[in-house]
Amino acid sequence: MTTATVDKRSTSVPVPKPQRSRAKASRSSETRGAWILLSPYVVLLLIGGIVPVGYAIKTALEKPPTPLDPSTGFGGVASFKTVFTDYRFVDTFQNVLATLVIWLPIMMVGIVGLALLIHASPGRFGSAMRFVYYIPGALAGIANFVLWVYLLNPGQSPIEGFWHAIGVDTIKQAVAAPGQLPFILTAMMFFQGVGSWIVVVNGGLNGISEDVLEAAALDGANAWQLAWHVKLPIIRPWIGYAALMNLAYGFQLFLEPQLLDQVASNALPDQWTPTQLGYAFAFSNYNFPAAAAMSLILLVITLGIGLLIVFRSGLFGKEDN
Amino acid sequence: MTRIESWSPGRLARVVSMLFVAAIFLVPIAGFVAMAFRSNDGVENGSGGFLGLGDIAWSNVRYSWSQVNGFGPEGGLFTRWLTNSLVVAAGGAILAVVAALPAGYAMARLRFRARRAVLLITLVTMVMPNTVLVIPLFLEVNAVGAVGELWPVALIMGFFPFGVYLSYIHYLTTMPKELVEAARLDGLGEVSVFWWIGLRISKQVVVLVAFFAFVANWTNFFLPLALLSSNQKNQTVSIGLQQLIGASPLFNPTVAAGLDVKLYMPQLALATFISMLPLLAVFLGAQRFLIRGETVGAVKG
Numbered sequence: 001m002t003t004a005t006v007d008k009r010s011t012s013v014p015v016p017k018p019q020r021s022r023a024k025a026s027r028s029s030e031t032r033g034a035w036i037l038l039s040p041y042v043v044l045l046l047i048g049g050i051v052p053v054g055y056a057i058k059t060a061l062e063k064p065p066t067p068l069d070p071s072t073g074f075g076g077v078a079s080f081k082t083v084f085t086d087y088r089f090v091d092t093f094q095n096v097l098a099t100l101v102i103w104l105p106i107m108m109v110g111i112v113g114l115a116l117l118i119h120a121s122p123g124r125f126g127s128a129m130r131f132v133y134y135i136p137g138a139l140a141g142i143a144n145f146v147l148w149v150y151l152l153n154p155g156q157s158p159i160e161g162f163w164h165a166i167g168v169d170t171i172k173q174a175v176a177a178p179g180q181l182p183f184i185l186t187a188m189m190f191f192q193g194v195g196s197w198i199v200v201v202n203g204g205l206n207g208i209s210e211d212v213l214e215a216a217a218l219d220g221a222n223a224w225q226l227a228w229h230v231k232l233p234i235i236r237p238w239i240g241y242a243a244l245m246n247l248a249y250g251f252q253l254f255l256e257p258q259l260l261d262q263v264a265s266n267a268l269p270d271q272w273t274p275t276q277l278g279y280a281f282a283f284s285n286y287n288f289p290a291a292a293a294m295s296l297i298l299l300v301i302t303l304g305i306g307l308l309i310v311f312r313s314g315l316f317g318k319e320d321n
Numbered sequence: 322m323t324r325i326e327s328w329s330p331g332r333l334a335r336v337v338s339m340l341f342v343a344a345i346f347l348v349p350i351a352g353f354v355a356m357a358f359r360s361n362d363g364v365e366n367g368s369g370g371f372l373g374l375g376d377i378a379w380s381n382v383r384y385s386w387s388q389v390n391g392f393g394p395e396g397g398l399f400t401r402w403l404t405n406s407l408v409v410a411a412g413g414a415i416l417a418v419v420a421a422l423p424a425g426y427a428m429a430r431l432r433f434r435a436r437r438a439v440l441l442i443t444l445v446t447m448v449m450p451n452t453v454l455v456i457p458l459f460l461e462v463n464a465v466g467a468v469g470e471l472w473p474v475a476l477i478m479g480f481f482p483f484g485v486y487l488s489y490i491h492y493l494t495t496m497p498k499e500l501v502e503a504a505r506l507d508g509l510g511e512v513s514v515f516w517w518i519g520l521r522i523s524k525q526v527v528v529l530v531a532f533f534a535f536v537a538n539w540t541n542f543f544l545p546l547a548l549l550s551s552n553q554k555n556q557t558v559s560i561g562l563q564q565l566i567g568a569s570p571l572f573n574p575t576v577a578a579g580l581d582v583k584l585y586m587p588q589l590a591l592a593t594f595i596s597m598l599p600l601l602a603v604f605l606g607a608q609r610f611l612i613r614g615e616t617v618g619a620v621k622g
Contacts, residue, residue, distance in 0.1 A: 033511020034431040041424035048480025052457035140540035252450035
């Protein structure tokens with residue numbers, strides 16, 4: 001089939017035509033074809049991305065109806081003021097930062113360390129370990145949460161001894177002790193997330209050419225020096241990509257703190273993260289303008305991180321050979 | 322290949338620490354799966370030995386299932402939730418495939434003015450956590466009066482930029498420019514080139530997009546929570562599990578006292594285990610393609 005089309009081309013190319021108008025015509029038919037092919041995606045992009053953002057901007061600039069004054073209408077930046085001056089606003093971001101400070105370094109050391117260990121273990125043992133580390137990642141979201149309820153509840157936990165040793169008898173004590181939550185969230189998110197990132201970073205390590213590693217080994221580098229001085233610098237882009245993606249992930253924390261509060265008899269703050277606060281504006285206070293304003297604030301933060309990832313990681317622009 | 326190495330201290334330390342981490346990952350999961358097969362009494366008495374493995378029995382599963390699926394005013398809610406999850410996850414995945422393939426092809430192989438802009442939007446929305454848009458999406462769906470219905474959830478799940486990126490990479494790597502040029506000179510229009518040639522070589526990417534979309538939709542929590550919480554019958558299994566936790570005497574004795582069913586840890590574990598089975602099924606179905614597409618899939622992680 002390919003040869004047939006090539007033959008056809010060789011016979012049809014020499015037909016002399018004004019070069020510019022032909023290029024122009026093919027350009028416009030290409031553009032038309034592109035938009036026809038893109039149309040289903042563009043419709044979904046509008047419904048699932050552009051329109052909601054536009055509508056959120058509009059909603060955020062309205063004033064919320066109150067029992068005394070049920071009218072809505074243009075309210076300017078009042079809803080942003082409501083959000084910024086909310087007594088929980090600063091706390092929620094501090095909580096996220098407190099979690100990120102603990103979680104992100106542990107996560108990155110875990111990802112890079114385990115990926116390097118796997119890369120240093122060729123053959124079946126390495127790939128078996130990579131698969132094992134990946135398994136908890138399959139327990140996404142709520143399933144991971146129920147698993148952690150099982151671990152955190154001293155009543156039937158397999159690490160019951162550990163809980164009793166530190167004087168914890170109920171899940172409420174385990175979760176709600178002051179300052180404990182960032183550590184528990186770290187453990188939960190590490191367990192769930194590390195495996196898939198190991199696969200990503202391991203992919204980067206597998207891209208290092210054998211020659212480089214052999215040359216270093218001939219120079220007398222041991223396994224440790226090889227990892228530290230040769231492999232680590234080469235996979236730096238992957239590490240940066242993983243760090244930024246996980247940083248953005250930290251700002252969307254919702255499920256874990258929300259449900260931990262539920263299993264700890266509401267002993268935790270009800271709105272511990274920014275996303276929880278936005279959720280409360282919408283579903284507890286029915287203050288849609290404030291909820292919209294809160295999501296726009298989070299959107300700007302994660303959009304900034306997103307743009308950083310796209311432009312720094314080389315995802316964008318590498319295709320134009 | 323098989324180099325005979327001595328067990329140097331470094332090698333020993335590496336293998337031991339890797340096995341140690343593996344145990345940390347596997348032991349809780351093994352214990353959790355065992356929990357789904359245990360009895361309430363056995364859990365309470367702490368019988369069954371290591372991870373309660375001695376306590377597992379099929380009769381426990383039958384009892385636990387009767388409790389899990391007995392939840393709700395007339396019972397049967399759990400089965401209903403599973404069905405709903407299947408509908409929105411599969412519906413969203415089908416939409417994602419239908420939209421992603423032509424879009425990825427157009428961005429990979431056609432030149433048009435807005436190409437880089439569309440690509441940039443796709444990449445940025447792909448790397449952003451999708452929860453930031455949930456409240457704006459709720460406001461949108463609320464404005465059209467469709468909160469509590471399943472179709473908006475499936476429709477929104479159809480917007481899957483990672484799928485577009487996957488198919489973009491797929492056509493960039495598998496469909497040479499020359500092939501497109503040749504087909505054009507044969508007189509095929511741009512849409513026909515995609516339809517007759519592009520789609521022929523798409524099996525791999527169809528499976529990849531459908532798989533990743535289905536998994537993301539099935540485990541999505543925040544979107545169904547915001548859009549479906551108001552209608553108990555139309556919830557998905559991910560938020561249904563949250564309801565089961567909330568109705569457990571372990572965490573909420575007052576609510577649980579008013580229920581006919583008793584949801585202790587074995588029942589919660591069983592419900593979670595069952596909710597994971599469809600993911601296992603699609604994973605096994607897509608496995609062959611996942612291994613081949615590993616390098617592409619690894620980008621998202």
